[in-house]
Amino acid sequence: MSRRLPVLGILAIFALCPFAARVQAQAAESAANPAAHRAYDITKEVTLTGTVSSVVKQTTRSMDLTPGAHIMVTTSSGTVDANLGRFAMRGKTALPITSGQSVKVTGVMKTVKGKDVFVTRIVQANGHIYKIRNEHGIAYAPANRSTSWKSESKGGSL
Amino acid sequence: MNRRTLWMALVVTSALFYVGCGCGNSLKVEITQAPTTSAPLATSSVTAVVTHDKEAGGVNWSCTPVGTCGSFNPTQTASGVASVYTAPSTAGTVTIIATSVDKPSRFASTSVTITTATALNYTFYVTGEENDGAENDGSGDVYCIAGVVAIAQTASGDGSFAVVGGEQDYNDGDGHTATQDAFTGGNLVLAGDGSGNGTLTLVTASGEPGIDGTETFAVNFPNANHALITQFDESATSSGSLDLQTSTALPSGSFAFTSTGASFTDDSDDEFVPTAFGGVITITSGAVTGLFDTNVGGNVTIGTTITSGDVTLGTPDNYGRGTINGSLAGSGSLVYYTVGPEVFRVIDTDSVGLDTAVGSAYGQGSGTFSSGSIGQSVFSFGQAFTGYGAAGEFFTSAEDGAKPRAKPEGIGSACTGIGLCAFNGVGDLNELFAPVQLTAQPITGDFMVGTNGYGSLNFGDGVFGDVETFGVYAVDPALNILDPNDTTDGGGGALIAEMDPDLIGIGSIVPQTDTGVAHFNGTYSFGGQGDTTEEDEFDFLGGATASSDGTVIFNGTGAVADPFGALTDSPGDYSGVGFSGTATPDGTNPGRYTIPLLFNFDSDEFTAQTTIYQAYAGQLFWVETDDFSYFVGPLETLSGPYDYAKKRTKNKKH
Numbered sequence: 001m002s003r004r005l006p007v008l009g010i011l012a013i014f015a016l017c018p019f020a021a022r023v024q025a026q027a028a029e030s031a032a033n034p035a036a037h038r039a040y041d042i043t044k045e046v047t048l049t050g051t052v053s054s055v056v057k058q059t060t061r062s063m064d065l066t067p068g069a070h071i072m073v074t075t076s077s078g079t080v081d082a083n084l085g086r087f088a089m090r091g092k093t094a095l096p097i098t099s100g101q102s103v104k105v106t107g108v109m110k111t112v113k114g115k116d117v118f119v120t121r122i123v124q125a126n127g128h129i130y131k132i133r134n135e136h137g138i139a140y141a142p143a144n145r146s147t148s149w150k151s152e153s154k155g156g157s158l
Numbered sequence: 159m160n161r162r163t164l165w166m167a168l169v170v171t172s173a174l175f176y177v178g179c180g181c182g183n184s185l186k187v188e189i190t191q192a193p194t195t196s197a198p199l200a201t202s203s204v205t206a207v208v209t210h211d212k213e214a215g216g217v218n219w220s221c222t223p224v225g226t227c228g229s230f231n232p233t234q235t236a237s238g239v240a241s242v243y244t245a246p247s248t249a250g251t252v253t254i255i256a257t258s259v260d261k262p263s264r265f266a267s268t269s270v271t272i273t274t275a276t277a278l279n280y281t282f283y284v285t286g287e288e289n290d291g292a293e294n295d296g297s298g299d300v301y302c303i304a305g306v307v308a309i310a311q312t313a314s315g316d317g318s319f320a321v322v323g324g325e326q327d328y329n330d331g332d333g334h335t336a337t338q339d340a341f342t343g344g345n346l347v348l349a350g351d352g353s354g355n356g357t358l359t360l361v362t363a364s365g366e367p368g369i370d371g372t373e374t375f376a377v378n379f380p381n382a383n384h385a386l387i388t389q390f391d392e393s394a395t396s397s398g399s400l401d402l403q404t405s406t407a408l409p410s411g412s413f414a415f416t417s418t419g420a421s422f423t424d425d426s427d428d429e430f431v432p433t434a435f436g437g438v439i440t441i442t443s444g445a446v447t448g449l450f451d452t453n454v455g456g457n458v459t460i461g462t463t464i465t466s467g468d469v470t471l472g473t474p475d476n477y478g479r480g481t482i483n484g485s486l487a488g489s490g491s492l493v494y495y496t497v498g499p500e501v502f503r504v505i506d507t508d509s510v511g512l513d514t515a516v517g518s519a520y521g522q523g524s525g526t527f528s529s530g531s532i533g534q535s536v537f538s539f540g541q542a543f544t545g546y547g548a549a550g551e552f553f554t555s556a557e558d559g560a561k562p563r564a565k566p567e568g569i570g571s572a573c574t575g576i577g578l579c580a581f582n583g584v585g586d587l588n589e590l591f592a593p594v595q596l597t598a599q600p601i602t603g604d605f606m607v608g609t610n611g612y613g614s615l616n617f618g619d620g621v622f623g624d625v626e627t628f629g630v631y632a633v634d635p636a637l638n639i640l641d642p643n644d645t646t647d648g649g650g651g652a653l654i655a656e657m658d659p660d661l662i663g664i665g666s667i668v669p670q671t672d673t674g675v676a677h678f679n680g681t682y683s684f685g686g687q688g689d690t691t692e693e694d695e696f697d698f699l700g701g702a703t704a705s706s707d708g709t710v711i712f713n714g715t716g717a718v719a720d721p722f723g724a725l726t727d728s729p730g731d732y733s734g735v736g737f738s739g740t741a742t743p744d745g746t747n748p749g750r751y752t753i754p755l756l757f758n759f760d761s762d763e764f765t766a767q768t769t770i771y772q773a774y775a776g777q778l779f780w781v782e783t784d785d786f787s788y789f790v791g792p793l794e795t796l797s798g799p800y801d802y803a804k805k806r807t808k809n810k811k812h
Contacts, residue, residue: 040660060692061786067591067691086545086591086691091290112593131429136456136659139591140429141420141543143299143332143512 040108040119040137047106048082048118050075052099052125057089066117068139071097073105073118082107082118085139088132093142101125108137185210187217187258187266190238191473195271196245203407203473204230206256206266208237215259219243227252228272234259239443240473242407242499249274277308277322279403279477281497283505284375284389285419285516286396286542286687287695288330288367289721298694300420300430300543301330301367301394302516304495304505305339306403306477307360309346318345321360325477327493327507328367331420331430331514336364337493337507338479346377353701353715354379354683354796357390358400368393376717376733378699380683380794383643388685388697388719390731395719397687397697397791398516402643404498406478408471409519412440414611414631415450416653416664417504417517420543423455431455432543432662433515436629436655438522438612439464444471446484449612451629456659460614460629478502494519500634501642517664520642520653523634527611529579531632532652532667536749536771537585538779539628539654539665540790545689546592546661547790548625549771549781550585550601551670551749576613578604584747586769586781587623588788589661590689594623597769597783598747607632607652615654624661628654639666640777640792648777668773673749677775678741679706681796684714688782688789693724696789698757700737701796710741712753724787725757725764732759741770749773755782 069089221227288298305326321344343361365371437450469484478496500521540547573579607613611632700716723729736758776795
């Protein structure tokens with residue numbers, strides 16, 4: 001609902017609501033100590049460079065892949081299964097990524113149900129930077145009628 | 159008459175006129191807000207303004223004919239402050255009178271026509287996903303609708319019940335909105351077979367949304383005052399609630415609220431992320447104060463205060479619609495629709511900010527809360543855009559072994575005050591896209607609730623997938639969250655909003671008072687909202703019988719909105735879908751059942767591995783735990799519903 005969230009001082013909260021102190025403290029503790037099981041830990045991000053060997057726009061039940069779109073990226077150390085989330089390759093706003101393209105992918109390597117999966121936050125290809133997820137690993141969904149995927153020229157701020 | 163006498167006569171006449179007309183600086187009473195018509199027993203706001211009221215005594219409210227003209231609460235108000243007028247139970251004309259407290263000779267009056275009960279108003283809301291056509295692979299924007307529909311109580315010649323009025327607000331967050339959009343037609347058609355199933359059609363003046371402004375909803379009435387509702391016209395799919403409106407007065411008192419939707423954020427540029435909000439507020443003569451939490455795409459802000467003057471509720475119109483002025487949870491354009499004195503729905507109508515959300519506010523009653531306010535409970539939560547859902551049950555140290563589950567150890571004998579209180583129990587979780595599927599997962603954690611019902615709940619680290627932290631907002635122990643007009647059972651609990659960086663959704667905690675398998679028996683209304691890994695959202699609802707004899711045989715029929723082909727090979731909306739399965743009680747966890755739920759389409763079928771948690775015989779929650787699909791939703795006793803269906807069936811024959 002909010003594009004700019006109101007931020008109020010903790011002191012004001014404490015003054016107005018005594019029990020909020022504990023709530024705030026708990027929240028602060030949670031924020032200060034990201035849980036080990038977090039789906040996306042931005043402190044573990046790496047960037048890989050390679051060539052797209054194949055593109056899976058949408059998994060089906062018969063595929064042994066995590067849900068969502070995938071690109072298989074051949075790197076100097078092997079092939080990486082880069083998960084692009086559920087929205088990246090859907091409809092008219094699908095990312096223009098094809099086999100044979102050189103790409104850079106930024107994300108976090110995770111083991112999901114016994115398989116290594118690269119949870120991708122950013123794809124750099126075609127001279128553009130495509131934001132796939134936010135810093136919490138939440139997949140962006142492009143607005144379907146008014147806009148398409150927002151891309152930045154290479155060199156833009158990440 | 160000589161000239162002197164003439165002048166004296168003119169002076170006296172002028173003076174009398176001056177006093178009589180109330181001109182100049184003399185006290186004057188004016189009724190600025192009152193209904194011209196009212197349904198029997200309906201409530202409305204009435205307001206009088208007193209000018210030159212030096213003693214600031216305000217007005218006393220009264221009416222005629224005395225004894226049969228209705229009532230006021232309060233009977234005395236300050237100038238400009240509303241009182242709630244409750245109309246009498248019989249039709250006729252009454253006169254409402256506002257009399258100056260300081261000068262009883264000064265008063266104002268207005269007439270109100272009490273109509274015969276030809277139509278009833280129902281407040282509704284839905285949220286889901288629009289179908290934006292093949293060029294988008296069907297996938298679409300998150301959208302929300304809230305409104306009030308007036309439905310005739312006498313059947314038309316074709317057996318349907320006409321939509322005779324109402325209005326709604328619609329917002330898809332993508333720049334498409336239709337605000338205070340009047341209904342110009344439509345009807346309610348009931349199956350008449352006792353299932354509670356039906357179809358509600360609404361025609362909007364704006365031509366938006368639906369199919370050129372005609373919205374079709376599948377409905378199922380568990381009783382005459384409440385229905386589950388799902389958009390059913392291939393333009394979108396969604397789920398929500400439709401409830402008899404019992405008040406159009408300005409909400410007043412303490413409320414807990416949650417809402418959810420989608421929003422652009424500054425860092426996402428042009429992309430949506432899911433959102434969740436929750437808090438507690440106090441409304442005094444429209445002025446709002448309180449405390450709320452927000453989760454916008456994982457960016458969590460806890461405990462933002464609303465100070466006096468920041469937010470106000472505008473006066474509701476005849477359909478109970480009013481604006482929320484100021485910034486609540488960051489939005490500058492919110493509208494509310496009253497359901498009753500203790501419940502209202504809220505929708506974000508902002509066409510500029512590119513966001514959408516819908517939610518509910520529930521009264522908190524007159525008492526105070528503590529951590530001990532939450533005892534043995536069933537919970538459910540989720541969000542279709544995030545793509546996850548969960549349900550479960552837990553026991554807290556606030557109660558003393560009411561049901562046969564292990565009590566948390568090492569945490570003392572009771573939850574007192576606003577201190578931390580432990581819980582343990584079992585839950586089922588489906589994070590479809592993580593992916594994480596957990597069944598019968600042992601859960602532990604702690605929570606706290608403040609005196610105003612604001613609190614938090616934390617699962618232990620890694621205990622329940624990525625689920626960890628919630629805001630908790632306690633509701634009136636007498637208020638049924640799912641069916642706010644149900645005053646007989648299911649009251650209390652809390653609204654919850656997830657405040658984790660990687661999961662965003664809302665839900666509820668409902669007291670668990672009966673886990674008896676034999677009581678999961680009778681007729682039920684059911685619904686669900688979910689996603690699949692291959693396609694987008696689907697929604698469903700229906701009516702069923704549950705026959706308990708050690709296991710529970712579930713057999714029903716209903717409607718499935720599947721515009722993206724998530725469950726079927728042919729995208730579309732399906733009515734007459736069979737729902738069946740056998741719910742097997744969990745021998746270790748009373749109140750928990752597993753059921754392979756068969757969706758039987760004419761030419762297709764789909765089985766969902768599903769877990770059910772029983773709060774009591776009249777209210778249960780289910781969650782699908784497959785790795786390719788999930789849904790979450792309620793089951794509610796269809797106890798009063800037969801009365802509604804039979805009544806309508808009789809009407810159809812006439």
